[in-house]
Amino acid sequence: MMKQLHKQTCVNHRREDEIPTSTQSYSPKTLKHPRSIPYIFKEQRFLFILVGILIGSAFFIFQPTLSRLNPSTHSSIPTSIYHRHQDSSSGSSGFASKGSFPGRIPAAIGRKRLRIVVTGGAGFVGSHLVDKLISRGDEVIVLDNFFTGRKDNLVHLFGNPRFELIRHDVVDPILLEVDQIYHLACPASPVHYKYNPVKTIKTNVMGTLNMLGLAKRVGARFLLTSTSEVYGDPLEHPQKETYWGNVNPIGERSCYDEGKRTAETLAMDYNRGADVEVRIARIFNTYGPRMCLDDGRVVSNFVAQAIRKQPMTVYGDGKQTRSFQYVSDLVWHHYP
Ligand SMILES: NC(=O)c1ccc[n+]([C@@H]2O[C@H](COP(=O)([O-])OP(=O)(O)OC[C@H]3O[C@@H](n4cnc5c(N)ncnc54)[C@H](O)[C@@H]3O)[C@@H](O)[C@H]2O)c1
Numbered sequence: 001m002m003k004q005l006h007k008q009t010c011v012n013h014r015r016e017d018e019i020p021t022s023t024q025s026y027s028p029k030t031l032k033h034p035r036s037i038p039y040i041f042k043e044q045r046f047l048f049i050l051v052g053i054l055i056g057s058a059f060f061i062f063q064p065t066l067s068r069l070n071p072s073t074h075s076s077i078p079t080s081i082y083h084r085h086q087d088s089s090s091g092s093s094g095f096a097s098k099g100s101f102p103g104r105i106p107a108a109i110g111r112k113r114l115r116i117v118v119t120g121g122a123g124f125v126g127s128h129l130v131d132k133l134i135s136r137g138d139e140v141i142v143l144d145n146f147f148t149g150r151k152d153n154l155v156h157l158f159g160n161p162r163f164e165l166i167r168h169d170v171v172d173p174i175l176l177e178v179d180q181i182y183h184l185a186c187p188a189s190p191v192h193y194k195y196n197p198v199k200t201i202k203t204n205v206m207g208t209l210n211m212l213g214l215a216k217r218v219g220a221r222f223l224l225t226s227t228s229e230v231y232g233d234p235l236e237h238p239q240k241e242t243y244w245g246n247v248n249p250i251g252e253r254s255c256y257d258e259g260k261r262t263a264e265t266l267a268m269d270y271n272r273g274a275d276v277e278v279r280i281a282r283i284f285n286t287y288g289p290r291m292c293l294d295d296g297r298v299v300s301n302f303v304a305q306a307i308r309k310q311p312m313t314v315y316g317d318g319k320q321t322r323s324f325q326y327v328s329d330l331v332w333h334h335y336p
Contacts, residue, residue, distance in 0.1 A: 115139045117178045117220075119170050119211060120185035122149030124290050125225065125283070128331045129182060130154065134163060141176060144185065145169040148192050153290050170207030171199075177218055183211045184225045186260075189295035190253065197255035204259030205266070212270040223279040224267045228323075229257045230282060237321065241282075288327030298322060 039045070116133055120126045121142030126149065133140050139162045142154065146167065157163040168174055170185045186203050187193040193200040208224065215222040231239045232247030239245075247257050264280055271278040287299035294304055305312045 113137055113139060114179040115141070115177065116180045116182065117141045117143060117176055117214075118182045118184065119143045119207070120149060120183075120225075122146060122151060122153050122165070123184065123188070124153075124288075124292070125188075125286060125327060125330065126182075126184045127153035127290055128288070128327050129184070130157065130163070132331050134160060138162070140164070141166060141178065143168040143170060143174065148187050148189070148292060148295075170210055171202050173210045174214065175217070176214065178214075178220050180221045180223070181211050181215050182223045182225075183208060183263075186225075186256075188227070188256075189292070189297050189300075190256075191294075191296040193256040194252060197252075200255040201259040201262075204256075204263045208263040208266050212266055212274075212276060215276045216270060216274045221277040221279070222267065222270070223281060224263055226260045226264050226280050226282045227256070228282055228284040229253070230261050230264065232257055238323070283330065284323045284325060286325050286327050286330050290327075299324065 116138050118126055118130050118133070118140055119142075121130045121140070122144040126142070126144070130140050130142060134157060141164045143166050151165070154163075154165060158165075166174075170183075185207055187195070187200060212222060214220065228239065230247070231243065231245040234243065235246050236243045245261075247261065248254060249258055251257075267276075267278045267280055270276040285298060287297070291297065291300045293300055302312050
């Protein structure tokens with residue numbers, strides 16, 4: 001039976017392959033009715049053509065509406081961030097003004113997806129920055145030794161194919177293929193940076209050297225998160241970038257202040273000497289969700305004491321000034 005079936009198939013093939021010779025009597029129907037105007041009007045052919053044209057036009061008219069993106073399809077945008085920026089859209093350069101509000105095509109579509117490394121990405125500012133980069137469509141690799149950072153700050157991104165978390169100390173070199181480096185790794189609160197001052201200055205100097213070396217090797221753009229502390233105990237208020245500061249090189253805070261100043265120097269020397277594209281952000285006091293309570297920073301101290309119904313401590317004579325910013329204003333409006 002199998003043999004017979006096989007034979008049959010072969011026969012059929014042969015028949016299909018046979019090419020009729022010109023002398024044979026076969027002649028297609030169309031030859032008898034050459035394509036002409038009378039031919040089109042016969043047998044309601046014209047009507048069918050019209051209907052076809054109508055269906056085609058309808059498709060192209062409605063197609064842009066169909067392709068408009070529904071915000072619910074952006075599963076990669078963390079809902080919390082999305083809402084926060086819709087709420088905070090009162091600022092002139094808000095989330096909405098960047099063209100990513102519901103119904104619009106996200107910024108990443110139409111531009112190259114970047115691979116970005118964020119050192120210190122499990123920390124307070126870093127984790128918010130990672131949220132921003134992921135939501136705009138980039139690939140992010142976080143390097144963190146979890147000294148002050150927590151996996152909890154990034155747990156909502158676990159499972160996202162554009163996100164990777166590597167336990168790594170920036171004091172040790174690493175080789176990655178990336179387009180941009182955001183270098184945040186450094187304990188930022190006095191409690192933490194004074195805990196092991198030698199490690200703090202090592203992180204600032206050796207960590208920054210390693211990351212700048214990586215930027216040079218792979219041609220990545222580099223951003224250093226510096227601090228208003230580079231002005232030390234400033235003699236000018238407010239501080240302009242042209243002001244060089246009044247810094248104590250031998251004090252208890254020097255590991256942080258001088259560490260950041262050296263990191264800035266290294267960044268500029270790599271820029272001038274090795275042509276690395278460099279940005280330096282001197283951040284002032286930032287507050288918001290994911291800050292560590294009891295880390296000695298002003299806002300977290302006030303909040304912790306208020307929650308515990310304790311008196312709120314104001315150091316000094318209470319006349320000193322500070323400038324504060326909410327973390328989303330820093331991350332969404334100042335990072336390039
Ligand atoms: N938050 C602010 O108000 C403020 C102000 C000025 C500057 N900054 C700068 O911004 C950056 C982030 O600050 P933050 O407030 O998010 O602090 P944070 O302590 O919450 O985050 C720092 C992160 O760096 C990681 N880290 C520390 N040492 C590391 C090392 N050797 N290798 C790898 N990872 C390491 C920590 O584990 C943490 O995740 C810091 O560079 C800080 O100096 C912050």
